Amino acid sequence: MQSTDSHQELFTPEFMQDPHTLQARLRQDAPAHEVISPNNLRMWVVSRYEDARAMLADPTVLKDSAKLREVMEANLVDQENRREFAVELSQHMLNSDGADHSRLRRLVTKAFTARRIEQMRPRVETITNELLDAVSPGQRVDLLDAFAFPLPITVISELLGVPDDEREDFRQWSNSLVGNGTPEEVQHAGEAMVAYLGRLIADKRANPADDMLTALVQATDDSDRLSPVELVSMAFLLLVAGHETTVNLIGNGTLALLNNPEQLAALRADRSLMPTAVDEFLRFDSPVNMSTFRFTTEPVELDGVTIPAGQVVLVGLGSANRDGDRFEHADQLDITRPVGGHLGFGHGIHYCLGAPLARLEAEIAFTGLLDRFPDMKLAVPVPELRWRNSILMHGLEELPVVL
Numbered sequence: 001m002q003s004t005d006s007h008q009e010l011f012t013p014e015f016m017q018d019p020h021t022l023q024a025r026l027r028q029d030a031p032a033h034e035v036i037s038p039n040n041l042r043m044w045v046v047s048r049y050e051d052a053r054a055m056l057a058d059p060t061v062l063k064d065s066a067k068l069r070e071v072m073e074a075n076l077v078d079q080e081n082r083r084e085f086a087v088e089l090s091q092h093m094l095n096s097d098g099a100d101h102s103r104l105r106r107l108v109t110k111a112f113t114a115r116r117i118e119q120m121r122p123r124v125e126t127i128t129n130e131l132l133d134a135v136s137p138g139q140r141v142d143l144l145d146a147f148a149f150p151l152p153i154t155v156i157s158e159l160l161g162v163p164d165d166e167r168e169d170f171r172q173w174s175n176s177l178v179g180n181g182t183p184e185e186v187q188h189a190g191e192a193m194v195a196y197l198g199r200l201i202a203d204k205r206a207n208p209a210d211d212m213l214t215a216l217v218q219a220t221d222d223s224d225r226l227s228p229v230e231l232v233s234m235a236f237l238l239l240v241a242g243h244e245t246t247v248n249l250i251g252n253g254t255l256a257l258l259n260n261p262e263q264l265a266a267l268r269a270d271r272s273l274m275p276t277a278v279d280e281f282l283r284f285d286s287p288v289n290m291s292t293f294r295f296t297t298e299p300v301e302l303d304g305v306t307i308p309a310g311q312v313v314l315v316g317l318g319s320a321n322r323d324g325d326r327f328e329h330a331d332q333l334d335i336t337r338p339v340g341g342h343l344g345f346g347h348g349i350h351y352c353l354g355a356p357l358a359r360l361e362a363e364i365a366f367t368g369l370l371d372r373f374p375d376m377k378l379a380v381p382v383p384e385l386r387w388r389n390s391i392l393m394h395g396l397e398e399l400p401v402v403l
């Protein structure tokens with residue numbers, strides 16, 4: 001990576017497999033780089049910790065989905081490979097600003113407070129135990145498939161009240177939408193998702209239950225606090241967030257421990273380190289490597305580089321979390337590191353709503369793995385592991401282990 005004014009391709013296969021090396025170069029070189037995405041969108045990537053945090057809290061840097069579409073349109077370098085993301089899935093809190101954002105977030109905030117989430121502990125433990133009962137010590141498994149995927153998916157599905165008959169389809173559509181699917185795949189996945197969520201909502205309307213989706217349907221029908229499109233988008237956001245993120249926390253965290261046996265031994269010896277260890281996994285190999293898209297409405301000045309108004313911006317969360325100016329020995333896993341300050345859950349008004357749930361799931365998941373499989377090891381050499389092809393998410397395709 002050299003100059004800040006040349007448009008370059010950052011998101012190469014090399015980047016997908018090893019973002020940390022390239023991001024270290026970006027941080028050293030300049031506070032922000034203008035790059036071209038695989039689908040021909042010109043955008044800025046912000047890589048240093050202080051700048052990343054400032055961008056996430058900057059009230060002039062916005063997310064509104066309709067305006068973002070216009071900004072993206074203006075920054076397409078050519079129309080080939082353009083990908084249309086379904087409008088019906090886009091009107092949620094993570095694509096809103098100001099009063100709309102507050103209204104949408106408020107509708108579900110109560111269900112995600114640390115206290116409410118703590119009440120789910122016994123159920124999350126039961127799901128964890130059931131999944132781990134199905135495998136045995138010495139067995140070779142893909143830990144993602146056997147454990148890291150089904151755990152958070154089951155939890156979020158139960159919370160929302162989603163039956164499990166179409167879960168496999170949902171996982172595939174969700175994968176296409178957050179990965180780098182072809183324009184056709186993205187369009188197909190979007191349409192399938194809208195139809196599926198429509199059926200789900202119709203079912204809740206016909207058969208109300210004591211679950212979050214029923215409550216959201218009622219907020220739409222009875223009190224007009226949520227429009228029908230916002231309802232579909234809210235269900236989409238919560239389900240996708242539950243599908244795409246915690247899996248990577250469990251996967252990346254397990255890999256980090258297996259690659260750092262002395263840290264693994266320390267955690268085995270002192271389980272009170274578990275909460276700080278989970279935060280360190282979030283920092284060390286952040287499951288969400290880049291923030292979602294934002295756009296500037298005014299020029300933003302970052303240490304000598306100006307991002308003009310009307311530009312698409314990605315904030316490098318994973319990069320900020322490896323910034324040596326903020327974290328000592330940033331490239332080392334240290335589960336005793338003082339917690340706090342990492343950007344793994346974002347920052348500002350869009351700070352992850354599901355953070356208490358993700359933390360609870362991860363603590364229970366790692367406790368279960370350590371308790372049951374004292375000799376767990378990787379089943380393949382590290383260089384054979386492949387990372388998923390996604391700009392936003394950072395997670396393995398498979399994690400083969402011998403339990």
Ligand code: HEM
Nearest residue numbers: 093094241245246249288291292345346350352353354358
């Ligand atoms: C390890 C797991 C997770 C990680 C690393 C994670 C990370 C993040 C990040 C980085 C953001 C901010 C994105 C941005 O500003 O561009 C975010 C927002 C959000 N997350 Fe999570 N997340 C996780 C789990 C969950 C879960 C389980 C849910 C449950 C429903 C969830 C729901 C949300 C929602 C609704 C937002 C948008 C909040 C807003 O716009 O106000 N997340 N998450």
